[in-house]
Amino acid sequence: MTSLAAKARRLIGIFLLGVVLFNYPVLSLFDREIFLSGIPILYLYLFGVWALLILLTAMVTASRRSGLREQGMDERSETLTKD
């Protein structure tokens, strides 16, 4: 159960990180006409943070699952749909 709570905490943490990075005022720091190898820095920043969030989410959700599957539930709903 603790691993589930830890997972929830981490995901909330990623969410808060995303909220901070994707909003004013941090966003305004990159809202400038600066180019890195021809690409605007805002463009790089937004897609970079985006990719970072996806990576972090992938790492947290991929960490070892704590076998909490409701096997019975799934089986029942599956058998019911066999028509």
Add this chain to the structure above:
Amino acid sequence: MLETGTILFVSFLYMGLLFAIAYYGDRRADAGRSIISNPYIYALSMAVYCTAWTFYGSVGRAADAGLGFLPVYIGPTLAATLGWLVLRKIIRISKVHRITSIADFIASRYGKSSTLAAMVTVIAALGIVPYIALQLKAVSTSYLIIRGYPDITMPGVSTGFPVFSDTAFYVALILALFAVLFGTRHLDATERHEGLVAAIAFESVIKLAAFFAVGIFVTYGIYDGFGDLIGRAARMPALNSRLTLGGGEGTYVNWTLAVFLSMMAVLFLPRQFQVAVVENVNEDHLNRALWLFPLYLLAINIFVIPVALGGVMIFSGQSVYADTFVLTLPMVRHQQELALFAFIGGMSAATGMVIVETVALSTMICNDLVMPILLRLPMLRLTEQSDLSALLLTIRRAGIILVLLLGYAYFHFIGEHYTLVSIGLVSFTAVAQFAPAILGGIFWRAGSRSGAIAGLLAGFGVWLYTLVLPSLADVGFLPADFVTEGPFGIAMLKPFSLFGLQGLDRIGHAVFWSMLANAGLYIGISMFSRPSAIEHAQAALFVDVFRQAESERSTVWRGTAPVPDLRSMLRRFLGRSQADRALAQYGVEHGIDWEKSPTADSGLVNYAEKLLAGAIGSASARVMVGSIEKEAPLSIAEVMDILDETRQVIAYSRELERATAELQAANERLKELDRLKDEFLSTVTHELRTPLTSIRSIAEILHENPDIGPDRHQEFTLIIVRESQRLTRLITQVLEFQRIESGRMDWHLSRVDIEEVISEAVGATRQLLEEKRIVLSSELADGLPEIEGDRDRLVQVLVNLISNAVKFCEPEQGRIDIHARKEGGGLRVDVADNGPGIASEDRESIFEEFRQIRSETRGRPQGTGLGLSICRRIIDFHKGRIWVESTPGQGATFCFWVPMKGPSAG
């Protein structure tokens, strides 16, 4: 040259392929080998979020406002990080309660309210209509454009056209047919459509591939990579501003509101609910989907800016809509196949959305709007019909066609005037109105039905007022000064700057006011309303869904019903074979033989209600089951039972508390007694030791000095005698106390004259008094009656009291007064001294055994500490009482009272 026939052929070929996939998916599902039961298909089906809006509209938006299109995709990414908390809970709740639509979800949470179900359905349908119009517009526009290949001509506004020569009308009809064939092939208890999901996932692949193809062509085919393309754009003053957000007033607030809006939309759009919740095969798939889905969004957005900038540069000066760049850029470079691929990609984006959305909406319209009304109409006698599954399917099909026609009407009269993105955001704002009721509903137990209704009404009202009415004014249904001057010229009520709010764009403005009204009323009214029993029950089931054991037995409803009634009801809605199979399965699982048990228990009734809820919605299912249930759900008697149980539990726990407290007190007392016993032992041994020591030392003196004078000899032997007497007295007292305590005392009852008792006691203590030169006086009232009692013991009481008084009196100055008089039905005797007195806190405890009062000045008192204790026991035996009155510093008066009728009187 692209022939119209070729375009149509490829389009229908593509749709045929989709059908083949869907058919295959359904076949595999029937065979029990699902092709969609993996996280990748699940994530791809979620990508139905990307519609023609994404495919065509993002580019249009980017051409106008640079990165302003991104919040719509950043929102879902943020929502995905919370998806494991929010979406997983919604999925679990929906599985447990067999919830098949968002209207059902909200209605079920707030007490299976059919009012709420209908409200949510209406809001969802009205809110989604513009969104569907958007898809029609995209498909028909793209068709009209590609038909002109290689010439690029923008189709004119079709508002004035007759309906039957309008391409969009036929697009609507074809999509309706498609959705009917896909979504309502058969009725399913869980509303799951495996084939449809497979087709949607395939469409997601196609639209991503098509967009990528166009993006790569523009970036690397027309231009020389990102740097080259953006570098050129940056040199154009008109495009320079697209590379930043601009940072004007309200820019960041608008940005944040748009992110928030799309967060809500990705969770609560009916089609997202359908694919993410209803079609979810396994909760575990969520783990991968939570990052695969954002990854898809990221991928489909990478080329948006290049395509937009490239389009603006290539078509500068021409009248080509930015919304069409994805299609027109390949066309202008004569890439025939790529243009066709882009057209198919756009079509796949549009059809995917329309199919899932209309299926989801038609389920809601049927289950949550039409059926509850039909079931309540007595003249239709629907509850007595033998098979309703055909009727249900017909209603759903009609629902799909109705929604698409409404979408067409919106497109025809209003939609032509707006860009794709601005139409879509209107729908997002409508759908976001579900957020407070749903999020509050799954995390906040106190959220109430009246709060949800008020919030939804308010939010929907603000949405209508700030977004829909102005668009009606734009196209002339309402006077234009409604927007510019405010209704009736009231400037405070201008729909785009309500109460004078400035600085936000139209959507941000509407989101702010509608969410404020919605969430505010929801929370406020919930806090002050009193929910009904069923609301309470449902709230607990939803909020604590992860804590409940998943069993039908943990039910709140305790009704029973005849099995045949239940069976025929299930057959009517689910069809014969499916109903029988479901019942048989339940019987096997719970070891019940239907032939032998004619009455369904509450577990089965609940199971049947959930099955029905899958087919016709929870509100309708409640009505149906209620019609055959034997007992009213939660009768007064049952409520009383529950209350009674609760009360018993409370009483029991109180009793436990009291018992614990008693035990604690007893334990304290035992510890105290133990301590006192220790003290007693040391006291007694000390008391025994003192006389023993003096006897021994005097005996030694006598032994070692045989020639001591006769006077001294006499004196010494007298001391030995006294000390021996004192020893004897002590031992007697201890033994006596022991006897009284263990109840082995022999009592000799007779008529007792108290005068005699007093004089005997005074005589026995005379020596003691004389030693300390204490004056004793006694004052006895006349005609004291005889009492019944043990004479010797009463003497002992008085002796004890007198010697006690002597102990505390100062030698030479001491005075002891004894009074005896008749009082009540007995005799009262007081023994007063002029010693230091007794503090009030000690007045009760001195009668306890081994208790001796210590004081700083007098040190350890003499005696065993048993005297008064013995007195109390004796007086208790005589059914009297003994107490002490004292003013510290002015002596103490020990009093006892004994009744004339003694212990033998009963």
